[in-house]
Amino acid sequence: MQILTILKSKKISQEQLFMLSVLIVNGGNYLYNLILGRLLGPEQFADAAVLITFLLVLSFMAMTFQLVTAKFSVLFEADIFKSFVFGVYKNALIVGVFMGVLIIVFSSQLQQVFNTSSSAMFTIFGVGVPFYFLMSVNRGVFQGKKEFKFLSITYQSEMVSRLVITLGLIFLLNIQSSVIISIGILISFLFGLLPFKVGHVSLKTTAIDSSTSKQIRNFFILTAFYELTQIIINNSDILLVKHYFESYEAGLYASLALIGRIVYFIAWMFVMLLLPTVIQLKKEGKATAPILFKYVGYIAAIALIIVLTCAIFPKLMIAILFGDSYLAMAPLLWKYAMATGMFAVSNIFAYYYLSLDKYIPVVISGVFGMLQMLLVVFFHESLEQVVHMQIIAMISLLIIQIIFFKFSSNHVVKTD
Structure with missing residues (x-):
């Protein structure tokens, strides 16, 4: 309670709150990786590292949608903004489904190329890909509108859920570690969608002029x-x-x-x-x-x-x-x-x-x-x-x- 009182009295800005949140998220993600490294040992951690790397690759791909949403959320307002966000969600879902299906179809080949112990880990990961793209558009709106409180929450939700669920499954279930890790990643994508503001989206189409579309x-x-x-x-x-x-x-x-x-x-x-x-x-x-x-x-x-x-x-x-x-x-x-x-x-x-x-x-x-x-x-x-x-x-x-x-x-x- 005393800490909360101090924080309120200092009037921490949303930007400062977000920076603090990012440090916590990075710390949590680091803890996640460090615990996996210690529990699994070098050989099994190599499989986990492939999944974690796939997650990073996915984050960079989805970041395209997040940055585009963030930029034009600054520039657009009212109905044009809502129509724009709906269009980005639609395109992000199409790309996410395509990428997810691609990973699932070629899961066996991915296992061979990266010398992993399981192809199922890629299949499970592929199921979660569309949700990650939707999550990134949601974050882009918060970033562009400088709603850093909500942006912080979505990153915290993803990190905490992945850490707790993955470690919980490792200790409770007796199945391949790579499969457990992929399940934890999939579920964390769902938590990362929170909070989701329905008010940011409108099914009503508002025309955007050709020069802006370009x-x-x-x-x-x-x-x-x-x-x-x-x-x-x-x-x-x-x-x-x-x-x-x-x-x-x-x-x-x-x-x-x-x-x-x-x-x-x-x-x-x-x-x-x-x-x-x-x-x-x-x-x-x-x-x-x-x-x-x-x-x-x-x-x-x-x-x-x-x-x-x-x-x-x-x-x-x-x-x-x-x-x-x-x-x-x-x-x-x-x-x-x-x-x-x-x-x-x-x-x-x-x-x-x-x-x-x-x-x-x-x-x-x-x-x-x-x-x-x-x-x-x-x-x-x-x-x-x-x-x-x-x-x-x-x-x-x-x-x-x-x-x-x-x-x-x-x-x-x-x-x-």
Whole structure:
């Protein structure tokens, strides 16, 4: 009660509440992964890592719908807004059903490609895909309208339900762990739909002019392309390692990736706040660069702290988080954290320009995402070499993004 009184007296804004919520959600998701890593051991955790990676891939795909909804929720009002949201829900459901059916039909082939113990885990996951797409549109409305309280609740609902249900099933039932994990993920999607505001949707169709429709379509295509690059950069390494290496090594690498990506998951919180803020500032004719500098500074500082911590206490971090079975990855921890840190900073630049409808940084990310994947495909003699390839790709990406920003800023100044 005393804590609640203090929070009320401080008058915490919805943005601050959302940032706190994201930290809790990321902490809960981390706890979920850490417990699975300890309970299952490296070999079985490799299977779990495939499902978790599929979940991340799905989140990036659905993020296209969320960002499109968020952007135009800022710009549209009244009947046009409701009609637009209904259209996005309809398209999201179509895409979600298509992707889900695809995963179910090719579940056996997916089992072979990723060397998993079960195809059923992919089938169950596929059933949940349409719900995730609907959930993302719902979140996009909350994000665009800056209803961060409801946005926080939907993320909390998904995280808590997945954690409680998965761990509960593991202890209560005696079936394959990969199947249990997929069931927990499926049920969490249903909880993630809450809260759902019916008032945001209207079956009544309100016409949107052709130029605006073209703007929506172009932004959707641009965002879809960028989220594809996110999928490649964020997840291709784990899937390729699962393909090229034995389950034990793949499980070790999965633990490395999970710890090293802390900075990226924190950066995501700022991205969620960045997009609607930049769009609103642009709409009002105000300067947008200061908000970029602010968030780049935050992420760079956080990344530096995490990399230094990983470099100074690698064995301690791995032992505490995953246990002694994963200590072989200690020498690579700071290197992987450095790669993800550079990617996190680059990501802020890309989302900033995405908010301003500028395409080149998105294309740059796509090029270097493919470069990273190709480097790992051709150079994977050891896990260390895989990490080194990612560092090369991410250093190059960050340098190019900074050069583009300098060039773009100078061009604007000269034009003015």
